[in-house]
Amino acid sequence: MHEAIHGYIDYFRATLSQSEFQIKFPLFAPGGILDAEHETMANNYINNLRAVIEGQNDSIADFMVDLMAWSGLQETAAYGAWRNSMPYGLSSEDIQASMNTFLHAASDNCGNGLPDGDSLGDFNFEPCN
Numbered sequence: 001m002h003e004a005i006h007g008y009i010d011y012f013r014a015t016l017s018q019s020e021f022q023i024k025f026p027l028f029a030p031g032g033i034l035d036a037e038h039e040t041m042a043n044n045y046i047n048n049l050r051a052v053i054e055g056q057n058d059s060i061a062d063f064m065v066d067l068m069a070w071s072g073l074q075e076t077a078a079y080g081a082w083r084n085s086m087p088y089g090l091s092s093e094d095i096q097a098s099m100n101t102f103l104h105a106a107s108d109n110c111g112n113g114l115p116d117g118d119s120l121g122d123f124n125f126e127p128c129n
């Protein structure tokens, strides 16, 4: 869904005139386009992203749903606010370490697959060789 939102915006960027695009999406033009799209997703669509993930597998742990929904949005102010709100009673450092491990596992799973995310211990960082 994250990439679909980029695609939706890019479709209008490609098909509208520049002035029409700026009226419809004033945040995204000109410059800083990816960052602006990510801030918009983080501010307005995080619950939609969560719902899509939960719709794929309703037994997935809430913490894993959050990590998946926020992945790609870690540079946004909203992610920082969520992390610093200490969800699940975890410190912001533990949240960040878990996100880093999730991203690492998702991009290079070392043959280990994704952790199921039902306990913080699943996120103990094991570097790939």
Ligand SMILES: [Zn+2]
Residues within 6 Å of the ligand: 002, 006, 038, 072
């Ligand atoms: Zn993105």
